[in-house]
Amino acid sequence: MTTKAAKPTVDGAPEDVNRRRLLAWLSGVGLFGSAIVAVLSNLIFIKPRATYGQPNRFAIGKPEDFPAGARISLDTRRVCIVREGDKLAAISTTCTHLGCIVSVAETGFACPCHGSRYDQDGIVTGGPAPKPLAWYSMTLAPNGDLVVDKDNEVEAGTYLKV
Amino acid sequence: MSTQTIVRSRNSWLALPENIWRSIFRNPLPNSDYGRSSTSFTNFFLHIHPVKVHRHSLKATYTWGLGLMATFLFLILVVTGILLMFYYVPSTTQAYDRMLDLRGTVAFGIFLRNMHRWSAHGMVAVVFLHMCRVFLTGAYKPPREFNWVIGVFLFLVTLFLSFTGYLLPWDQLAFWAITVGTSIAGYAPVFGKDVKFLLLGDATVGQEALLRFYVLHVAVLPAVLTGLVTIHFWRIRKDGGLAKPEEEEAPATGPTMVKGGAAEAAAPMTMAVAAGAGAAVLPKRSFGIQGLVRGPLVKTGTLEERTLFSWPNLFQAELLVFVVSVAAILVVSLFFNAPLEEPVNVMHPPNPAKAPWYFLGLQEQVSYSAFWGGVGIPTIEVLLLLLVPYIDRRIAGVGRWFAKERLLANTLFMTFAVVNVVLVIIGTFFRGANWEFVSPW
Numbered sequence: 086m087t088t089k090a091a092k093p094t095v096d097g098a099p100e101d102v103n104r105r106r107l108l109a110w111l112s113g114v115g116l117f118g119s120a121i122v123a124v125l126s127n128l129i130f131i132k133p134r135a136t137y138g139q140p141n142r143f144a145i146g147k148p149e150d151f152p153a154g155a156r157i158s159l160d161t162r163r164v165c166i167v168r169e170g171d172k173l174a175a176i177s178t179t180c181t182h183l184g185c186i187v188s189v190a191e192t193g194f195a196c197p198c199h200g201s202r203y204d205q206d207g208i209v210t211g212g213p214a215p216k217p218l219a220w221y222s223m224t225l226a227p228n229g230d231l232v233v234d235k236d237n238e239v240e241a242g243t244y245l246k247v
Numbered sequence: 248m249s250t251q252t253i254v255r256s257r258n259s260w261l262a263l264p265e266n267i268w269r270s271i272f273r274n275p276l277p278n279s280d281y282g283r284s285s286t287s288f289t290n291f292f293l294h295i296h297p298v299k300v301h302r303h304s305l306k307a308t309y310t311w312g313l314g315l316m317a318t319f320l321f322l323i324l325v326v327t328g329i330l331l332m333f334y335y336v337p338s339t340t341q342a343y344d345r346m347l348d349l350r351g352t353v354a355f356g357i358f359l360r361n362m363h364r365w366s367a368h369g370m371v372a373v374v375f376l377h378m379c380r381v382f383l384t385g386a387y388k389p390p391r392e393f394n395w396v397i398g399v400f401l402f403l404v405t406l407f408l409s410f411t412g413y414l415l416p417w418d419q420l421a422f423w424a425i426t427v428g429t430s431i432a433g434y435a436p437v438f439g440k441d442v443k444f445l446l447l448g449d450a451t452v453g454q455e456a457l458l459r460f461y462v463l464h465v466a467v468l469p470a471v472l473t474g475l476v477t478i479h480f481w482r483i484r485k486d487g488g489l490a491k492p493e494e495e496e497a498p499a500t501g502p503t504m505v506k507g508g509a510a511e512a513a514a515p516m517t518m519a520v521a522a523g524a525g526a527a528v529l530p531k532r533s534f535g536i537q538g539l540v541r542g543p544l545v546k547t548g549t550l551e552e553r554t555l556f557s558w559p560n561l562f563q564a565e566l567l568v569f570v571v572s573v574a575a576i577l578v579v580s581l582f583f584n585a586p587l588e589e590p591v592n593v594m595h596p597p598n599p600a601k602a603p604w605y606f607l608g609l610q611e612q613v614s615y616s617a618f619w620g621g622v623g624i625p626t627i628e629v630l631l632l633l634l635v636p637y638i639d640r641r642i643a644g645v646g647r648w649f650a651k652e653r654l655l656a657n658t659l660f661m662t663f664a665v666v667n668v669v670l671v672i673i674g675t676f677f678r679g680a681n682w683e684f685v686s687p688w
Binding site (some may be wrong): 197 | 454
């Protein structure tokens with residue numbers, strides 16, 4: 086199948102030398118290619134398909150559980166549920182700097198790790214945080230439960246009316 | 248005694264213990280130069296060393312034994328680490344309890360954990376100091392460029408080993424240091440997020456991350472480190488030992504025979520190296536000294552007077568470094584306990600959440616900018632370190648501390664080293680709650 090490529094070339098090298106060179110080249114490509122495939126397969130192997138941690142979409146209770154003016158931080162879920170009047174929202178409590186949990190402070194949120202500060206809406210007011218805190222979509226399930234979806238970020242200031 | 252009587256006595260049953268002994272240790276304790284050569288050459292553990300070693304390389308004030316010290320600390324880490332593995336379980340529900348068991352019920356448990364922890368800290372410090380020594384004596388110059396590169400990788404692997412070990416106790420310190428550390432990886436461009444996910448095996452630090460860090464810490468990284476150390480050592484030998492000042496290396500005239508006969512071992516090796524390496528980076532070393540092992544004595548210029556037999560000179564020095572390293576770790580482990588904080592509470596980060604001390608310079612940088620402090624500047628620093636021997640090509644001033652000819656290079660390196668040490672000090676002592684500036688006094 087490689088006879089065509091092994092024909093004599095311009096420099097006039099004997100046919101078998103060319104064939105030998107081509108075969109060596111092909112073997113090299115084959116071996117090197119196999120090595121790359123092996124490395125890639127290993128990378129795919131160590132990338133988990135299923136994770137065992139918390140789901141990113143979860144119910145947090147009924148709207149009545151959150152009185153007007155409440156700012157309740159659900160630390161295990163890493164979100165803060167904010168209620169203003171009849172409007173509800175879920176703001177991330179994971180610091181955008183390096184992933185520490187921010188605590189609810191008088192002025193908004195404060196991170197204990199590197200001193201980042203955010204206002205009530207999660208806008209950065211100080212420290213090294215590069216981005217404001219994320220807001221997550223909140224919906225009302227048919228059974229009346231509030232459902233937060235951390236895979237679905239929404240614009241800051243997006244509230245759910247109840 | 249005639250030859251016949253020796254043969255007869257060796258064949259008798261009474262000679263059995265001696266025969267077994269001699270079959271294991273082929274050379275009796277040496278009392279002649281020939282014996283000293285053979286002992287170094289034929290013993291598996293000693294043959295890593297040259298038969299003769301240059302006086303300059305034996306000077307304590309030249310190397311301070313730092314490379315050896317790092318090796319011996321790694322040895323202590325392997326031994327104590329394997330022992331700790333008998334009791335440790337990499338599970339989020341059990342790991343912390345096992346730490347308490349080491350403290351309370353396991354015989355010598357707390358002592359072994361102390362040894363492991365303090366050796367790990369010591370190894371990071373000693374590897375860094377070793378790198379400073381090699382730079383400040385210009386020992387990375389040709390033909391040793393690539394060994395410097397391997398050394399930089401060894402430093403990085405040492406840091407990564409320490410980092411992966413940091414999570415295993417599963418206490419507050421561990422959890423939050425790794426949360427912060429892996430988030431820094433997440434800032435790297437293009438692959439950052441994937442690297443973080445591969446490291447943690449999940450979106451956050453949890454059981455998967457603990458298992459992954461454990462495997463990296465006890466299997467993958469020690470294997471990588473061992474491999475690199477082997478190459479590091481092998482190259483030292485092939486590059487003609489440690490770097491020496493030029494006047495010490497002057498080859499003078501070619502080999503001259505002291506006694507008759509050709510140096511059979513010597514000649515082919517010299518030629519092989521010359522053919523393989525080309526004239527440009529021919530090591531300034533005469534392989535003729537290997538002729539001492541078998542057959543006639545070879546005198547190679549003035550090299551003879553400047554070298555000493557490894558047995559006992561080098562081995563004594565190595566033994567001393569070993570004893571000092573082990574003794575230091577034992578004493579420190581006796582008086583100071585490795586810290587163990589509260590068990591992990593994913594809800595409440597400690598304030599401030601600090602990384603291990605050698606990463607506090609990084610954390611200090613990160614408090615200004617996550618990308619530049621945690622990824623950008625460290626990457627540039629590592630690249631510069633890797634390129635050092637290819638940027639600085641001048642040969643002058645090799646093998647001497649703070650050589651005048653290397654004033655610029657040494658000043659730049661010292662600035663780099665001092666800035667990093669100062670950042671570590673600020674991060675360690677001058678940062679309090681919310682990473683605000685505090686005075687330690």
